[in-house]
Amino acid sequence: MVKLRRGRHFFAAPGPTNIPDPVLRAMDRPTVDFNDPEFLAVFDRAVAGLKRILGTTGHVFLYAASGHGAWEGTMLNLFSPGDRVLMVESGYFSEAWGLLSAKHGILVETVAADWRRGVDLGAIAERLAADRGHQIRALCVVHNETLTGVTLPLGEIRAALDAAGHPALLLADTISSLGSMEFAMDEGGIDAVVGGSQKGLMLPAGMSFTAVSARALAASAKAGLPRHYFDWRMMIERRHGGFVGTVPVAFFWGLDEAVRRIEEEGLAAVLARHHRLAEAVRRAVAAWAGNAGPEIFCTDAARRSDSVTTVLLAEGVDAEAVRTVALERFNVGLGSGLGRLNGRVFRIGHLGDLNEPMVLGALAAVEMALGLAGVPHAPGGVAAAMEWLGRQGPAETF
Ligand code: PLP
Numbered sequence: 001m002v003k004l005r006r007g008r009h010f011f012a013a014p015g016p017t018n019i020p021d022p023v024l025r026a027m028d029r030p031t032v033d034f035n036d037p038e039f040l041a042v043f044d045r046a047v048a049g050l051k052r053i054l055g056t057t058g059h060v061f062l063y064a065a066s067g068h069g070a071w072e073g074t075m076l077n078l079f080s081p082g083d084r085v086l087m088v089e090s091g092y093f094s095e096a097w098g099l100l101s102a103k104h105g106i107l108v109e110t111v112a113a114d115w116r117r118g119v120d121l122g123a124i125a126e127r128l129a130a131d132r133g134h135q136i137r138a139l140c141v142v143h144n145e146t147l148t149g150v151t152l153p154l155g156e157i158r159a160a161l162d163a164a165g166h167p168a169l170l171l172a173d174t175i176s177s178l179g180s181m182e183f184a185m186d187e188g189g190i191d192a193v194v195g196g197s198q199k200g201l202m203l204p205a206g207m208s209f210t211a212v213s214a215r216a217l218a219a220s221a222k223a224g225l226p227r228h229y230f231d232w233r234m235m236i237e238r239r240h241g242g243f244v245g246t247v248p249v250a251f252f253w254g255l256d257e258a259v260r261r262i263e264e265e266g267l268a269a270v271l272a273r274h275h276r277l278a279e280a281v282r283r284a285v286a287a288w289a290g291n292a293g294p295e296i297f298c299t300d301a302a303r304r305s306d307s308v309t310t311v312l313l314a315e316g317v318d319a320e321a322v323r324t325v326a327l328e329r330f331n332v333g334l335g336s337g338l339g340r341l342n343g344r345v346f347r348i349g350h351l352g353d354l355n356e357p358m359v360l361g362a363l364a365a366v367e368m369a370l371g372l373a374g375v376p377h378a379p380g381g382v383a384a385a386m387e388w389l390g391r392q393g394p395a396e397t398f
């Protein structure tokens with residue numbers, strides 16, 4: 001039986017994220033034809049805004065699909081069967097991206113990495129240097145691994161390609177970093193960027209996209225994998241530059257409002273807010289770590305994500321029990337472990353439309369849930385987060 005819940009549901013998973021009320025209201029409107037001039041104006045404005053957030057003047061192909069669709073569309077348009085790509089292992093999402101690619105006949109070679117630290121850049125450099133014949137067509141990187149809470153340094157990875165003089169395309173998945181962490185596509189020399197609607201962009205799940213450089217666009221003309229719905233050649237001929245079928249119009253009213261909100265706050269201030277809130281969560285987990293309590297999964301402090309903190313429990317302690325108590329007793333939704341981390345971790349999302357009391361509320365529920373689930377820990381996590389947040393500068397948005 002579903003438990004009766006009262007008050008606001010605190011959704012503290014790392015995406016989908018909270019949708020701001022004005023975005024919901026912007027999307028709540030009667031349908032119009034997708035060739036209606038009123039819609040086309042909103043579409044153009046929203047896509048131009050998305051490009052500013054991506055930091056690109058390149059083309060953006062849009063799909064009525066979740067992030068998996070953007071992964072698939074990207075690979076189908078860039079490669080031919082037998083092409084070799086180098087997938088930088090980050091965790092669950094690099095594995096899933098690789099699996100999807102392999103099913104289409106792409107040869108996926110993995111640069112192995114410790115999930116708790118992320119890849120050793122030397123291993124990437126070494127593999128690129130060994131590829132004298134330039135068989136590797138692309139380097140695929142999940143910028144922010146949503147399962148582990150580890151962010152990879154895209155700038156340093158770009159530098160490794162440049163240092164090796166290797167022509168491989170650089171592909172980045174920004175699904176859980178765009179709009180919450182520093183990212184600049186053109187400046188960063190990224191050739192194809194996979195993104196989704198449901199995290200930093202604060203929209204419902206169901207729309208995703210690939211932004212492409214001129215090099216990627218040129219590569220797509222030679223790609224031999226069959227595609228139809230995702231075919232960039234068909235899309236580019238359409239008025240919308242995307243959508244082989246019906247355009248999900250409501251998303252664009254939502255995206256237009258989401259971009260307006262981000263730019264009203266200022267992208268730099270949005271990123272600073274994410275960092276401030278992420279640091280509060282990290283301090284809370286660090287406090288709980290006493291008494292053989294839970295710890296931050298990512299062991300490299302410089303790579304800790306500002307959009308999600310993954311919390312590792314001691315061997316034999318069930319992370320799902322904490323999630324269940326948080327949801328059933330306190331109406332707080334946390335992210336679960338996935339794949340090999342199932343039951344070993346829970347995840348606290350801190351991205352999107354979020355402020356200090358929302359984070360503190362979620363942390364208080366976690367701290368209580370740890371106690372109620374009988375998980376060893378030290379108290380004082382919420383107090384540590386409050387102490388940190390209380391001495392940060394005034395938020396510009398107040
Ligand atoms: N890549 C990353 C980094 C993600 O976090 C996710 C989903 O959470 C995906 C890809 C897959 O996207 P979707 O679940 O929207 O299909």
